[in-house]
Amino acid sequence: MSNVINIACIEDEPILRQNLSEILRDSGYSVRDFNDGAEALEYMQTVQSELCIPKLVIADINMPKMTGLELVRRMRTIGSAYSSTPIMLLTALSKAQYQTKAHDLNVQEYLLKPIDYNLLLAKVEQYVGPAH
Amino acid sequence: MLSIIAYYSTHLYTLVLLICICYIISLLRKNYSLKERNEQMSEVMFITNMTSALSDVIRDDKDVKDALHCILSTVRDLLTADAIILLKYRDGLEEILSISVKNPDNENLMTAYTMINFQENKNTSSIYVKSHKLSDNTYINTAFSFIWYDNIDIIIAVQFLMDKELKEEHFTEYGLSIIPALRGLIIQALETEKRRNIDNIIQAKNESDKKAIELAHQLSRELEYKQLQNDFISLASHEFRTPLAVIGSSLFIIQRNYSAFFNKIKEIATVTELQRYEELFHKNNNLASNMQSYIKHLSSMIDSTLKVAIMEEHGITSHMQNIQIRPILDAVVSKLEHLRNDVDIIIQDHSNNCYIRFDPMNLELVITNLISNAIKYSRPDTSILITLQQIDGILNLFVIDKGIGIPKEQRSKMFQKFFRGSNTCTITGIGVGLYLTKKLVEANNASISFKSRKNVGTEFRVCFDVVEDI
Numbered sequence: 001m002s003n004v005i006n007i008a009c010i011e012d013e014p015i016l017r018q019n020l021s022e023i024l025r026d027s028g029y030s031v032r033d034f035n036d037g038a039e040a041l042e043y044m045q046t047v048q049s050e051l052c053i054p055k056l057v058i059a060d061i062n063m064p065k066m067t068g069l070e071l072v073r074r075m076r077t078i079g080s081a082y083s084s085t086p087i088m089l090l091t092a093l094s095k096a097q098y099q100t101k102a103h104d105l106n107v108q109e110y111l112l113k114p115i116d117y118n119l120l121l122a123k124v125e126q127y128v129g130p131a132h
Numbered sequence: 133m134l135s136i137i138a139y140y141s142t143h144l145y146t147l148v149l150l151i152c153i154c155y156i157i158s159l160l161r162k163n164y165s166l167k168e169r170n171e172q173m174s175e176v177m178f179i180t181n182m183t184s185a186l187s188d189v190i191r192d193d194k195d196v197k198d199a200l201h202c203i204l205s206t207v208r209d210l211l212t213a214d215a216i217i218l219l220k221y222r223d224g225l226e227e228i229l230s231i232s233v234k235n236p237d238n239e240n241l242m243t244a245y246t247m248i249n250f251q252e253n254k255n256t257s258s259i260y261v262k263s264h265k266l267s268d269n270t271y272i273n274t275a276f277s278f279i280w281y282d283n284i285d286i287i288i289a290v291q292f293l294m295d296k297e298l299k300e301e302h303f304t305e306y307g308l309s310i311i312p313a314l315r316g317l318i319i320q321a322l323e324t325e326k327r328r329n330i331d332n333i334i335q336a337k338n339e340s341d342k343k344a345i346e347l348a349h350q351l352s353r354e355l356e357y358k359q360l361q362n363d364f365i366s367l368a369s370h371e372f373r374t375p376l377a378v379i380g381s382s383l384f385i386i387q388r389n390y391s392a393f394f395n396k397i398k399e400i401a402t403v404t405e406l407q408r409y410e411e412l413f414h415k416n417n418n419l420a421s422n423m424q425s426y427i428k429h430l431s432s433m434i435d436s437t438l439k440v441a442i443m444e445e446h447g448i449t450s451h452m453q454n455i456q457i458r459p460i461l462d463a464v465v466s467k468l469e470h471l472r473n474d475v476d477i478i479i480q481d482h483s484n485n486c487y488i489r490f491d492p493m494n495l496e497l498v499i500t501n502l503i504s505n506a507i508k509y510s511r512p513d514t515s516i517l518i519t520l521q522q523i524d525g526i527l528n529l530f531v532i533d534k535g536i537g538i539p540k541e542q543r544s545k546m547f548q549k550f551f552r553g554s555n556t557c558t559i560t561g562i563g564v565g566l567y568l569t570k571k572l573v574e575a576n577n578a579s580i581s582f583k584s585r586k587n588v589g590t591e592f593r594v595c596f597d598v599v600e601d602i
Contacts, residue, residue: 013374013377013378015378015381015382016374016377016378016381019378019381019382019384019385020381022385023381023384023385023388026385026388062370090377092369092370092371092372092373092374092377093370094369094435094438095442096449112373112431113373113374113376113377113431114373114376114377114379114380114381114427114428114431115377115380116428117380117381117384118384
């Protein structure tokens with residue numbers, strides 16, 4: 001179990017969330033999915049076990065309750081556990097202003113939908129290593 | 133008796149004489165007081181009339197100059213003067229504010245005489261008379277009076293053409309004692325004009341403020357509309373991308389599951405079955421790949437539309453820097469070359485690794501648009517030649533295809549927004565790529581041109597200035 005790599009997947013579109021989780025799980029990763037940023041943040045604030053802490057966050061930006069950018073901003077202030085967690089924003093928003101904000105929040109990847117999923121898996125492996 | 137009669141007769145005579153003297157004195161006194169009263173009445177009536185005229189001017193929004201002229205004419209009639217001239221004097225310049233003359237033929241003479249003589253005693257506050265002999269029995273007598281109003285000298289000149297010189301003792305006789313009242317009225321008229329000017333300025337300012345507020349509202353509405361439009365494009369882009377992402381991810385899962393399923397089948401199928409399944413697998417896989425490439429194509433069209441919309445709203449953002457073209461060209465080619473298996477891409481590089489000044493993101497878009505167009509419109513089993521050529525401080529990028537070309541009569545519309553050649557038929561596109569390309573090239577101080585022959589091909593050429601000192 002110690003080899004499990006947890007990935008948090010936050011997407012408000014249910015089919016896309018389900019597909020994304022399935023693609024990652026089928027590739028051997030452990031995925032915990034959330035409907036929006038608030039749900040994900042609540043989980044991150046309460047989870048204690050090192051095994052359950054996400055090693056990578058893949059999030060949409062435009063979501064109800066809490067946007068992906070707000071989630072990242074708050075995540076970075078929770079504590080050392082999330083201060084350098086790699087983050088990939090997977091979004092339909094192509095405006096430069098969002099990309100700049102993401103860059104300022106130390107977001108590693110800003111990927112535009114629809115994404116090439118082979119590329120996505122390559123990026124995931126780049127940040128957290130291959131799944132076991 | 134006679135002595136008594138003589139005594140009384142003498143006294144009667146004296147008495148009659150005394151009565152006569154008293155009567156004459158009373159007549160003289162009565163006459164004087166009447167004249168004085170008439171003058172006083174005239175002055176009162178004049179002031180009353182003129183105040184009423186000024187009130188009319190204020191109420192009826194008439195020109196104050198009309199009121200001044202009315203005042204001067206009334207006074208001139210009252211005094212039986214030949215002219216009354218009102219002068220303004222400031223910074224060494226005289227200007228006639230108003231004039232009333234009995235005989236228009238004398239206007240120039242009266243004006244000239246006033247102009248010449250008013251300055252002699254202009255600092256005095258009292259009325260003074262200046263006489264000038266025009267001929268043996270004609271004098272021009274001018275009574276000057278001054279008003280210091282709002283840092284300006286105002287001169288009132290009342291003129292009489294007479295056969296004698298007018299002296300100060302004649303002032304009452306000729307009614308000049310009315311001049312102080314006249315001065316008061318002129319000040320009142322000037323005050324009215326000043327107040328009206330201030331009112332006009334305030335009114336103009338209020339109107340200007342009102343217009344500014346209206347304009348601000350209009351601008352705000354337009355900005356709001358632009359924002360809505362911009363939001364709509366962003367929203368539309370978002371709303372298109374999300375379903376495409378769902379389709380793409382679903383297709384990816386289908387392909388992967390099908391591949392896993394096929395691998396399992398391979399273990400249990402007979403050779404004949406395997407051959408059939410393999411054919412089916414490749415056919416389905418090609419269909420899925422086509423769907424994936426159309427998802428990308430649709431996505432890139434959304435990108436172009438959004439970029440044009442943003443460019444038209446905000447202009448092109450260009451962060452120019454010294455860059456080499458080849459690395460960007462290679463990245464674009466590796467991204468696009470899989471789009472057509474029946475079209476080769478050949479690169480000839482004679483750039484000598486020179487640098488150009490261009491925004492890297494803009495350059496990537498320019499090259500992407502040119503090469504993807506070349507790929508899209510190439511005839512099957514042809515090649516696209518991309519050449520980098522440095523000559524005389526200019527780097528030329530040529531993208532040459534053997535494609536359908538552009539009909540001659542449509543070449544002038546090549547860079548127009550939403551233009552698509554009549555021969556593009558089933559080849560997809562919305563006609564914004566080249567429009568965007570030209571705008572980007574020009575925003576980075578480069579130029580773009582093309583040559584084309586229908587059914588032979590098209591050659592695009594982009595010229596960049598080479599950066600000499602790196």
